[in-house]
């Protein structure tokens with residue numbers, strides 16, 4: 001399915017869309033993603049900020065400080081609590097996979113922060129794994145580009 005892609009929170013107060021293909025999609029097993037998702041890992045859909053807009057509602061925000069010292073702003077719905085994304089204010093917005101109207105539009109191309117992954121997680125899908133975040137953030141974009149051009 002071509003762009004635009006749409007998504008939102010559980011209760012429908014917040015709706016968003018983006019008008020281009022994602023830059024990359026990956027699972028993140030960091031401890032913050034575990035907390036934020038209240039699950040074993042997060043799946044992130046990275047889109048360029050210029051392609052993204054909130055089309056309905058006003059998200060609440062929550063700031064955390066990354067290891068790098070950078071402030072990361074999380075976006076959530078104040079009514080139902082769905083944490084649907086973050087990273088506003090920078091060049092990239094990171095959307096939470098499950099907030100897409102149809103997550104099957106995309107599939108992840110790598111696992112990051114595997115050193116804090118749950119011990120039972122099998123990693124049996126053959127995808128590249130990174131112990132932490134890749135040194136070069138573009139590495140995940142390159143894997144995505146290869147995935148898209150490979151047609152699988």
Ligand SMILES: [Zn+2]
Pocket residue numbers: 009010011012013014077078079080081082
């Ligand atoms: Zn909501």
Ligand SMILES: [Zn+2]
Pocket residue numbers: 028029030031032033034042113
């Ligand atoms: Zn994470």
